[in-house]
Amino acid sequence: MAPMVHGLEAQYSGQIDFFFLDADDPATQEYQKKLGFQYQPYFVLLDGNGREVKRWAGKVDKSEFEAVFSTVLK
Numbered sequence: 450m451a452p453m454v455h456g457l458e459a460q461y462s463g464q465i466d467f468f469f470l471d472a473d474d475p476a477t478q479e480y481q482k483k484l485g486f487q488y489q490p491y492f493v494l495l496d497g498n499g500r501e502v503k504r505w506a507g508k509v510d511k512s513e514f515e516a517v518f519s520t521v522l523k
Contacts, residue, residue: 450490453511457518464522494521
């Protein structure tokens with residue numbers, strides 16, 4: 450999934466900020482708890498105020514991300 454997600458990051462550069470949390474890094478444990486991380490891959494889209502817009506768990510098709518991104522960016 451990483452190549453697809455990094456491709457989306459490049460495609461939406463300047464419109465959506467992407468942040469990556471390493472599940473094995475103890476320094477990210479606080480954020481993982483806050484976001485309800487349960488397993489990999491896990492994605493959370495937040496608005497500019499830090500409110501959750503959408504959450505995905507497991508394998509996600511690029512088109513699913515793009516549909517939500519399109520709605521949010523309108």
